[in-house]
Amino acid sequence: GAGVSQSPSNKVTEKGKDVELRCDPISGHTALYWYRQSLGQGLEFLIYFQGNSAPDKSGLPSDRFSAERTGGSVSTLTIQRTQQEDSAVYLCASSFGGKETQYFGPGTRLLVL
């Protein structure tokens, strides 16, 4: 009965390094979302997975960002060649399906030095 979990809670990296952020959705939820929360941009959508459908990647800010969802459950958001403007809190959410309530994890706070 656990909620959405994310790891790590905090990540500090150097500019130019790659990072991977992990999200474990609520069991049984078919939809998974990534959002980013930053001081300058507020809360913004990144990517959305629904079942076996092709993901909606319309919110990814650049081709340095990618995400995958393995086995319809766990998801990994990868940021390549990190930049300082990537510093933000990355939030994951899941839901039973489209148009259902999204439940959020606690987020991963990323700091790029």
Added chain:
Amino acid sequence: AQSVTQPDIHITVSEGASLELRCNYSYGATPYLFWYVQSPGQGLQLLLKYFSGDTLVQGIKGFEAEFKRSQSSFNLRKPSVHWSDAAEYFCAVVLTGGGNKLTFGTGTQLKVEL
């Protein structure tokens, strides 16, 4: 342009006073509407949502919101604020027929004075 607007960046109320947080949206069709709360260092928690039907919706923690189509608004209210309500509040929408991604307002930071 399509947007969600929360006009008040900061609001301060005294404990026990009533609260109203404003939210307006600018879309051609009525979207699905949500209010989320975020406490410091925490993720987002859903307070309430409106999809259709009764325009006055009840949520958790004693919150309610009223959808007014004529004003394109979905304001959040609470009759008596508690100190633990201090947090940031986000209005969000999902466009009908536009996928399921949430579009958020900029948030309202609520401070409660004891």
